[in-house]
Amino acid sequence: MKKESEIDFKKFKLKNNKMLMLAILAFIFLDEIIKIGGLIIKNNNMGFMTIVIIIAVFIILISIKQINQYQKGVRFTLGKFTGIMEPGWRLIIPIFQSYRKVDMRVRAVDVPDQEAITKDNISVTVNAVIYYKIADAEKAIIEVEDFFFAVSQLAQTTMRNIVGEVNLDELLSNRDEIAEKIKTIVDKATDAWGVKVDSVELKDVTLPEEMKRVIGKQAEAEREKRAVIIKSEGEVVASHNISKAAQVLSQETGSLHLRTLHTLNDLSSDQSNTVVFAMPLEILRAFENVADRK
Incomplete structure (x- = not known):
């Protein structure tokens, strides 16, 4: 743990030393500009002073970089990574520093x-x-x-x-x-x-086209299979209901005769139908009894 802290301290110290050197160089550069400006003023050479001021302003302007809200900047100083630049206006020292923008959006x-x-x-x-x-x-x-x-x-x-x-x-x-x-x-x-x-x-x-045809046939066979299953299930339910209805009709007296009459009525609604059916003897006897009474 102690060794790691010593290494981190050395890195921090080295990084600070580099930044200090850059600050000293920038200070010397500005000091030289001021000295030159003072000499020019003494010599009343205002034209040259104007050129120096323009150069200084140009250097400051090219040092200002804009990082958009959806971006981050990666700063390099003398070729080494020295930090992340957050959105906004940031200062880059020309010649000594460079940077790369990174879009952080999806x-x-x-x-x-x-x-x-x-x-x-x-x-x-x-x-x-x-x-x-x-x-x-x-x-x-x-x-x-x-x-x-x-x-x-x-x-x-x-x-x-x-x-x-x-x-x-x-x-x-x-x-x-x-x-x-x-x-x-x-x-x-x-x-x-x-x-x-x-x-x-x-x-x-x-x-592939062949596989599409195979899958199409499989899907068609699967649909036919489901249709057969549904039909058979329907037949089972229908037969169960018919059996239940037959059981009910057999238990009720006259129910079967009433059902027969209803069926005859339904068939007679269409005059084009020719129907041949077996008449129960009970119904015939009933008609005979009515005729005898008359």
Whole structure:
């Protein structure tokens, strides 16, 4: 613990020494300008003094840099990282310092079509979109040359690898889970670059034409299967209801005769029908009794 604190103190001291040297150089530079200005004033050479003032103002103006609200600046002094520049107007010492702007907003990377082979040896073409942002501007500039290109390439290879680990049915039905796996892997790998992956979405999964026809036939067979099952279930329910109705009619006296008369009435509504039916003897006897009474 003591050694670490000593090392940190040395780094802090070295950094302060460098800043002190820069301050001394700037002070000497300004002092020389003042001396030159004083000599010029003594010699009444106002034209040269005007040129010096213009140069000084120009140096000050080019030293002021603007960092927008959605950006951060990475400052380098004599080639070394010396801090993060927050949004606003910031001062950069010309020649000695430089800086890089980093956009901290969420970016969308369109991963181009990738040909991959699933676990069950079916060739597919997949594309996706990745949403990410810079979480650490220092790492994004120092640790990787071009984080935009690096994230895109990593997403492509990861997507091909993940697709190769699943079957076609899983790829088509579990797209959200596969996208989450890709996000987890890419996010972990890009953490060292200061990149945070927010989400990954699979846009399209394109199949060969033969596979499309096979899947179409499978879907049609599945629909026919469901139709047969539904029809058979309906027949079971209908037969159960008919059996229950027959049981009720057999228990009630005259119910069967009443049902027969209702059926005859329904058939007689259409004059084009020719109906041949068996008349129950009970009904005939009833008609005979009526005739005898008359």
